Amino acid sequence: MDKILRIQMGPDHPPKAVTEPIGDYAGLGGRGMTSAVVAKEVPPLCHPLGADNKLVIAPGLLSGSAAAMSGRISVGCKSPLTGGIKEANSGGQAAQVLGRLGYAAIVLEGKPAEDKLYKLVVNKDGVEILPADDLKMLGNYDAVEKLTSEYGDKICCLSIGQAGEMKLGAATVACTDMELRPSRHAGRGGVGAVMGSKGIKAIVLDDSGLSMRSPKDSDKFKEANKAFVAGLKKHPVTGQGLPAYGTNVLTNVVNEAGGYPTYNFKTGRFDKAAAISGETQAETETARGGQATHGCHRGCVIRCSGTYMDKDGHYLTKQPEYETVWAHGGNCGIDDLDSIAMLDRLDDDFGLDTIEMGATIGVAMDAGLAAFGDSAKAIELVKEVGKGTPLGRILGSGAGVAGKVFGVERVPVVKNQSMPAYDPRAVQGMGVTYATSTMGADHTAGYAVTANLMGVGGNVDALKPEGQIELSRNLQIATAAIDSTGMCLFIAFAILDQEETFQALIDMINSFHGLNFTGDDVTEMGKKILKMERDFNERAGFGPKDDRLPAYFRQEALAPHNITFQVNDADLDTMFDF
Amino acid sequence: MTSVSEPSVEIKITVAENRLSLMRLVFGYGIQFKVPAGTRVSNFLQQALCTDADYIENRIQTLFMDGRAVDDPESEEIHSPCTLAVSAAMPGVFGAAFRKQGTYSGLRRHCSQIRQDQENRVKQGRIVAVTVKCFNQVAADLGNELLEAGVVMNLKDFLDFWARQGSILEKDNPEVQINHTKIHAREVTEILCQKTGTLRIQINAANTNGG
Numbered sequence A: 001m002d003k004i005l006r007i008q009m010g011p012d013h014p015p016k017a018v019t020e021p022i023g024d025y026a027g028l029g030g031r032g033m034t035s036a037v038v039a040k041e042v043p044p045l046c047h048p049l050g051a052d053n054k055l056v057i058a059p060g061l062l063s064g065s066a067a068a069m070s071g072r073i074s075v076g077c078k079s080p081l082t083g084g085i086k087e088a089n090s091g092g093q094a095a096q097v098l099g100r101l102g103y104a105a106i107v108l109e110g111k112p113a114e115d116k117l118y119k120l121v122v123n124k125d126g127v128e129i130l131p132a133d134d135l136k137m138l139g140n141y142d143a144v145e146k147l148t149s150e151y152g153d154k155i156c157c158l159s160i161g162q163a164g165e166m167k168l169g170a171a172t173v174a175c176t177d178m179e180l181r182p183s184r185h186a187g188r189g190g191v192g193a194v195m196g197s198k199g200i201k202a203i204v205l206d207d208s209g210l211s212m213r214s215p216k217d218s219d220k221f222k223e224a225n226k227a228f229v230a231g232l233k234k235h236p237v238t239g240q241g242l243p244a245y246g247t248n249v250l251t252n253v254v255n256e257a258g259g260y261p262t263y264n265f266k267t268g269r270f271d272k273a274a275a276i277s278g279e280t281q282a283e284t285e286t287a288r289g290g291q292a293t294h295g296c297h298r299g300c301v302i303r304c305s306g307t308y309m310d311k312d313g314h315y316l317t318k319q320p321e322y323e324t325v326w327a328h329g330g331n332c333g334i335d336d337l338d339s340i341a342m343l344d345r346l347d348d349d350f351g352l353d354t355i356e357m358g359a360t361i362g363v364a365m366d367a368g369l370a371a372f373g374d375s376a377k378a379i380e381l382v383k384e385v386g387k388g389t390p391l392g393r394i395l396g397s398g399a400g401v402a403g404k405v406f407g408v409e410r411v412p413v414v415k416n417q418s419m420p421a422y423d424p425r426a427v428q429g430m431g432v433t434y435a436t437s438t439m440g441a442d443h444t445a446g447y448a449v450t451a452n453l454m455g456v457g458g459n460v461d462a463l464k465p466e467g468q469i470e471l472s473r474n475l476q477i478a479t480a481a482i483d484s485t486g487m488c489l490f491i492a493f494a495i496l497d498q499e500e501t502f503q504a505l506i507d508m509i510n511s512f513h514g515l516n517f518t519g520d521d522v523t524e525m526g527k528k529i530l531k532m533e534r535d536f537n538e539r540a541g542f543g544p545k546d547d548r549l550p551a552y553f554r555q556e557a558l559a560p561h562n563i564t565f566q567v568n569d570a571d572l573d574t575m576f577d578f
Numbered sequence B: 001m002t003s004v005s006e007p008s009v010e011i012k013i014t015v016a017e018n019r020l021s022l023m024r025l026v027f028g029y030g031i032q033f034k035v036p037a038g039t040r041v042s043n044f045l046q047q048a049l050c051t052d053a054d055y056i057e058n059r060i061q062t063l064f065m066d067g068r069a070v071d072d073p074e075s076e077e078i079h080s081p082c083t084l085a086v087s088a089a090m091p092g093v094f095g096a097a098f099r100k101q102g103t104y105s106g107l108r109r110h111c112s113q114i115r116q117d118q119e120n121r122v123k124q125g126r127i128v129a130v131t132v133k134c135f136n137q138v139a140a141d142l143g144n145e146l147l148e149a150g151v152v153m154n155l156k157d158f159l160d161f162w163a164r165q166g167s168i169l170e171k172d173n174p175e176v177q178i179n180h181t182k183i184h185a186r187e188v189t190e191i192l193c194q195k196t197g198t199l200r201i202q203i204n205a206a207n208t209n210g211g
Ligand code: SF4
Pocket: A069, A091, A092, A294, A295, A296, A297, A300, A301, A302, A303, A304, A305, A488, A489, A490
């Protein structure tokens, strides 16, 4: 992975591919790579859909190797949804294949002169940019099927659906999984719209004839990888909870804690949560012949995913994630897993962020476009997006736009990006992350738990806001670092609890690259990335006023605990003091 | 408020062994117990869930009483009707924040203190109703034995469960008895929807060899 592929789309010349040495970006992967390129090369005040923006697609530091869990791919740009820097990452096969092809990043630049669609084909023989108007306004499933019939089933694809082509704020970049289903998405921030603005419908990656990347110190790497896998397998979350129930194992528990945003963030508990829980979902999947345990890419040993079949036993979608089940479920008062799975399928096909769409439908329900709990109407509304009707384009632009168009005050966004599935009043540390993350409201930005990484152990008092700021800061730093390794974030739990598993991860990176990284270096890497992102956002015009939750989170107490968000603004403003 | 009345209905179902996991979903709705006020949470859970202190201590990583995390089930007491929810380890920052005595357990409001105020006002010696919800691996670990022994749940909750999952069970044509009378699985809803209160449910596996 010592080269970068730049696809220059114009407008002054026909699309062309340029491969160049990695240069100054050496040693960077995943989010570290995408944010570095965007921060250095994209003018912060540019229009996100204009020629000056770039879409950077980067595998992780260990992608394409035998390292377990190393298959996340990062997609970065200036976000059309938030207006700030964006990194969205996804599972699926793309990171592993791109790593084997030897590219540390693909950068889509410029803009074609004409309104034409292209596809990019990358294999061991080189790169081709080909017309793809035959894929116009196809959903991701149909587009991938066409590409598979043309290029065979050894490929993997990155693609956009109708939402990306329409350049909507909720548009994703889809990645195919091991079964060539476009079911994994770099979901947040409208990255698919930027791909659409470059006129690229799909990227076909084929690593046939290439072997895995090999480590500098093979014996040490093997040993470290073995210890890492053993650590993941023995931990109760990564070894049992996630494989058995997927991320949706959280529904019952978050609901019980009173932190499950329900009816567009009106209350913290959904009385039908059990019906859409991970436990129920896993049973439903198994009873219909689907899988409750499944990996999204080669080399995943946690396997938190699954396959969801319809009532007749036909594949409908991958196992909807906790955030999806919440967004289209409890947040909209919908208690029917089949409808939620259908909404997930539609989102994946049109190329829409499930969190953004669920939050948007919740806002639309508040506006009276549908009743809470009306799953048929929710499905109709999402179908409007696929059809590209004016209503659909409004909804596909996200909750912020929908709230403005329909005159709704209760719009759960920060930096115009919808909040995920934890109410910030009941989980206040999460509220700090939503408010201050460089990415807009994003749970993954502070998902990792980092006591071991940061050496900041001990109790943090909930009643002291300083503690929550520090917690969120440490989580955000650690997450930025993990996102750069290309490792799935779910390794975080095992890393927290088992020092030897964290060490095994460091040993893997060191033995692979011939480095001498320590835990402190990892922390420093996270800090550097965050500072870079923060700096970009400041240059794009962001200030303290953007690091705030909507006012109603301070004014309206959340049942059942009757609490408001209490971390004060002055403390929020200290987040990046490091 | 949880009812402490005796169950008005008893239902016994014999299901294929591979359907036991489906039946365990009833633990997500909650099963009901009566307990003398003042009982410690740990003791109660040991008896209610037919398990031991070691299990409560080590396997149950997240424990809520009325939505507030309980750090120390050994010292926490039950004084008024409540819902306890028990779970194995949870992923992510949420799991860490709500884990018993986890690194960040101090992030929560102080459940113990809050409840202490209430408890001081409650007289001992009364019987109170407790609903227990068991999630994920906890239900998987303990559920089969509990179902075999019989558990009490809200009848309305059972009807909701049956409305969602009954069709899968009905296909297997399991043996069903309501108040000792054999019925067809298809008739369950019709018979039970006329009743109110709580229901005692007992589940046996048709093939008991698998364990
Ligand atoms: S744990 Fe889940 S999200 Fe992570 S790589 Fe595996 S299947 Fe994908």
